[in-house]
Amino acid sequence: MNLQQEICAAFCDGLIVRKVPVGYAISAPVTWFSGDTISFYARVEGERARLEDSGSLLFDLEGQGVDFSSENRMEILSGLLRDHGVVLEEEDGVFCTEWVPKAKIAALALPFLTFLARVQDLLFLNREIVKSTFKEDLIGALEDTFSEASVSVAEALIPSLPHYTVDIVVRARSGKTAAIFPATNDVSVLRAVLFSMELQKHDVSNIVPFLIYENLDKGAITHQSREIAFNSDLTPAVWSGGREEVMQKVQRYVQ
The missing domain is CATH 3.40.1350 (Trna Endonuclease; Chain: A, domain 1)
Incomplete structure (x- = not known):
């Protein structure tokens, strides 16, 4: 096994993908600020799919004291969304990617996971x-x-x-x-x-x-x-x- 395979094995051993009614639930070997593992979903509708969070992240951050009325925090959030190809559906507070053909959804996983990891920076601004x-x-x-x-x-x-x-x-x-x-x-x-x-x-x-x-x-x-x-x-x-x-x-x- 070469180094790339060893790294992939170490990372992927903690990656869990489960079939759920909306498509797939994905858990990564990285923790939230709460101590729980980072999880997100691949929503599948016919031949198209997108990645999205559970819909609770925005409210969890607000519950931890992140003030989204702050211009500074909104600028940071907007930059993260733009850099990672993610949008915030303000109606239901869901962070998600664009809809793509099902065959291409895996390519969006790392950028979306990176976004979910980095968006927690908003919580740590004061810290x-x-x-x-x-x-x-x-x-x-x-x-x-x-x-x-x-x-x-x-x-x-x-x-x-x-x-x-x-x-x-x-x-x-x-x-x-x-x-x-x-x-x-x-x-x-x-x-x-x-x-x-x-x-x-x-x-x-x-x-x-x-x-x-x-x-x-x-x-x-x-x-x-x-x-x-x-x-x-x-x-x-x-x-x-x-x-x-x-x-x-x-x-x-x-x-």
């Missing part, structure tokens, strides 16, 4: 104040090491996949690029794993994906997410283990 300090410190250290001009943030490195954005991008003089994901929760880990899988799928060799943990506090990231990340093609590092050593590691891999 991110502390976490953003880690990200800002990491960006500052990278700018000191590689020069400010070579560091950018929130960039899509694969033109054909604009919804796979990288948190921090470092372009080295060697021509190689470091795609860095700060690992602060399960969502950030999943995004990094999915991105690394796309690099393998498209045979991209000049981009090195990194997953940098602030620390190894087991409360922030589940054991299952750690296992998936460790079995992936991501290059790991731990910020609390030595900032200078992290910078040296990034340098070595992109030289």
